[in-house]
Amino acid sequence: MADPNAYSRLQIGLHWTIALLVVLQLSINAGVRDAFGDRLEGLGPGLAALAAGTIFHLVSGMTILALTLLRLVVRLRRGAPEAEEGVPPVIALMAVFAHAALYGFLLFMPVTGLIAWFFASEFFGTLHEIGRFLLVPLIAAHALAALVEHFVLRNDTLRRMLRYTAR
Ligand code: HEM
Numbered sequence: 522m523a524d525p526n527a528y529s530r531l532q533i534g535l536h537w538t539i540a541l542l543v544v545l546q547l548s549i550n551a552g553v554r555d556a557f558g559d560r561l562e563g564l565g566p567g568l569a570a571l572a573a574g575t576i577f578h579l580v581s582g583m584t585i586l587a588l589t590l591l592r593l594v595v596r597l598r599r600g601a602p603e604a605e606e607g608v609p610p611v612i613a614l615m616a617v618f619a620h621a622a623l624y625g626f627l628l629f630m631p632v633t634g635l636i637a638w639f640f641a642s643e644f645f646g647t648l649h650e651i652g653r654f655l656l657v658p659l660i661a662a663h664a665l666a667a668l669v670e671h672f673v674l675r676n677d678t679l680r681r682m683l684r685y686t687a688r
């Protein structure tokens with residue numbers, strides 16, 4: 522592995538691009554919910570009739586899927602840095618599980634969304650909705666943990682995800 526002490530620029534860029542798109546997905550979905558309701562009732566709609574917010578949700582969600590697959594390839598080939606020194610082992614272990622769960626959701630949300638939309642499946646629409654209820658608190662805990670490491674434990678965990686620092 523090239524430099525297991527730091528995330529690469531590509532890994533950092535992918536983390537924040539995907540994080541931004543996920544926050545937008547969680548905010549911009551009223552249009553797709555309406556359009557999906559119409560689809561379940563067999564009402565259409567043709568792609569041309571879709572509102573901008575709906576198209577954004579579909580395209581951005583598929584972008585998240587593509588970027589996540591790229592990110593996982595990079596992660597498997599290059600690895601990721603160990604927990605910073607001084608991080609209690611139990612917290613480091615929780616981070617491992619939290620990151621694995623986040624990767625899981627980055628696949629689960631687009632896949633359930635795609636199946637719901639293209640196969641007009643209410644069941645997968647419900648899975649997609651349930652995913653949202655689990656993902657939001659997980660992201661909140663993840664961001665909070667990053668801030669606690671930065672301001673309370675005062676280590677470089679957040680810094681190394683903000684800019685590349687070869688050590
Ligand atoms: C990480 C990616 C995604 C996130 C975080 C996300 C998030 C959301 C959220 C929060 C909702 C509202 C759910 C609710 O009614 O409470 C929603 C609805 C929906 N999304 Fe996504 N979405 C993602 C990707 C996708 C993709 C790729 C597609 C399809 C191409 C898609 C299709 C849909 C559909 C059809 C609905 C309406 C489902 C329903 O009302 O039951 N989503 N999405």
Ligand code: HEM
Pocket residue numbers: 536539540541543544596601602603604616620621623624627660663664667668678679680681682
């Ligand atoms: C908005 C606030 C966020 C902050 C402050 C934040 C911060 C961080 C930091 C500091 C790390 C590095 C942890 C370490 O080196 O041990 C990290 C890793 C990670 N973050 Fe975030 N993050 C945020 C949002 C998100 C979102 C929205 C997602 C996806 C839904 C996400 C997914 C991940 C994943 C999967 C990792 C593990 C990376 C790896 O080791 O391969 N993050 N985050």
